[in-house]
Amino acid sequence: MTAATAGVEKSRAWVYIPLTMMALFYLIPMFVMLNTGFKSFDEVSLATMWNLPSGLSLDNFREAWEALRPNVWNSFKIVIPAATISSFLGSINGYVLSKWKFRGANVVFPLLLFGMFIPYQSILIPLVQVVSWIGLAGSTWALVLVHVIYGIPITTLIFRNYFAALPESLIEAAKVDGAGIWQVYSRILLPLSIPAFVVVYIWQFTAAWNDFLFAVLLTSTDNWPVTVALNNMAGSQIIAWNVQMAGSFLAALPTLLIYIFLGRYFLRGMMTGALKE
C-alpha cells in the first residue's frame, strides 16, 4: 500500500512544474514592490529594475511612509468602526433571518442580498446629496456610514448561513425554558458565533480598506484613506516610481497580514460571497 502511494506521488511530480511557474507569475508584482522598495535612491533605475538590490536600504519605504502616514491613519479611522458596527448588525440580521424567521423573511432576504451586487454608479448621485444633507460630507464618518450600510447584505448572508447550520434543537431547548429572542441570542448564539464574527470582521476590514470609489467621492483631501492617496501619488510626476512601489507595499500590508494570519477565514468569506458554502 505504501509502495503504491509512493508510486502515485512520484508519478505526480510533474505537477510541480506548472504550479511553480504559475507561482512565479503570481509573485512578480510582490517581487517588484519589494525589490524596488529595498534599493537605495542611487541604485534605482528603470533599466535595472529586475536586478537585486546591493543592500537593504529603507529610503523608499521611509519616504513613502512620510507621504502616506496620515492616510494610513485615516484608513484605520474608517475601517475599524465600519467593520465593528457591520459585524454586529450582520449578526443580528443573520440571527433573525435564520432562527427567528417572521412571515415575509423569505422576501426580505433576497431583497437585502441584491444590494451586494449593484453597481454603485447607480446610487452615487443621491448618495453624495444625502451625505452632505446629514452633514458628513468630506469626513471619514461618511465612509463609515457607507461601508456599514452597503456591507449589510454580505454580513447578513455570512451570519445567516452560519446560524442556519446550527441545530434547531439548541434553541428549542432554551425556548422551552422560557428564553426570548434576546436571551437565545446573547446566551446561546452570540458565544457560538465567534468564527462568523472573525470572517465578517476581516471581510469588512478588507473591503473598506481596499475601497476607492466611495472614498474618492466622499472624503476631502485631509481625510483621504490610503487608496486615494496612493492613486494620487502614482498620478503625480513629482514622486518617483520607486517610492510608489514602496507606497503600494505599505498600502497593501495590513490586508496582506490579515490574509497571511487569518487566510482561512478570509477564504470562507469569499466563498459565501459567491453564495457558496
Place this chain on the structure above:
Amino acid sequence: MTTTAAAPTPDITDRPPKRKRFHIEHWWGVLWVLPSLLAVMIFVYGFIGWTARVSVSKWKGLQSDYTFVGGENFTNLASDKRFEIDVVNTAIFTVVFVVGCLVIGLGLAILLDKGIRAEGFYRSLFLFPMAISFIVTGVVWRWLMNPAQGDRLSGLNLLFDNLGLDFLVNSWHATPTWGIAAVALPAVWQMSGYTMALYLAGLRAVPEALREAARVDGATEFQVYRQVIMPLLWPVTLSALIILGHSSLKVFDLIIAIAGKQVALDVPAVYMWTTTFDGFYFGRGAAIGIVLLVSVAVLVIPYLWYSLRQEAET
C-alpha cells in the same frame, strides 16, 4: 411566557395559541432587523429610484433640475461615440478577464487536486492577490506594463527582452483598440485564484467512487475529466461566470489606477464618474448608472433566484 409552541403539536388545526405566540415573536424579529432593512430600502432601492428619476431629467450643471425629458438621456447614449468605445472595451475586458480566470482557475484547481504535499502553500499563494486593493494592483502593474520601447524598455518588456523572448515585447495598454485587454491581465492576476478556490471546492465534492468507476471502465485520465468531472462542475462554472461577469461590468478602480481617465481605455463606470462629477451632466451620468444596473441585474437576479430556491429545496 408560554411554552406551548415548543411542545409537538401533531394537530395542525390547533392554531390559535400558536399563532398568538408567533405574532409576538414575529414583531420582535421584525423590530430587530428594521434598522438594517430601512437602511437598505433607502440607500439601495430608494437611491436607485432616485437615480432613475435623475436619468429622465434635464439636470445638467451644479443646480439640480428635475424637468422631465423622457428617454432622451438614454437615446443620446445610444448615439454617443464615447459610450460606444465603452461598450466595446467592456466586451473585450469581460472576455479576456472571464476566460482568463476560468481557464487558469480550472487548470490550477485540477493540478492542486492531484493530492500533492504542498497544496496548502500553493493555494495560499494563488489566493493572496484577492487581499490587495485594485489600486495597489493597478499602480504596480502600470509599471510592469510600461509601454516604452527601445532604450527605455522597462517592466515586463525588459524582462522578456532579457530572457530572449523579444517577440513578447508589446505596448500593453497603449495598443490601439486592444489596449483594454492588457488592463484585464492584472484583473486576471487578482481574481483567478478565487476562481481556483471555487473549482477546487467543486472538485472536492466529486465522489472518488465516480472517478474510479470511470477508470475501471477504461477511461483515460483526460476522458475522466471531460466526461465525468466537467459536467459535474457546471454549477461552479455558472457561479464563477456570474460573479466574474458582473464584476467586470463594474470595473472602475483598476482602470483609474492604470489608465487614469483616458478615453481610449474608458468603461461605463468611469464615464459615469467623469460625466457626472467632473462634467456635471447629472442626467447622462444617471442614465449610465441605470444601464449598468440593468445589465448587472439581468445576470444576477436569475442567479439569486436559482441559488435561493436550490437552498430551500435542500
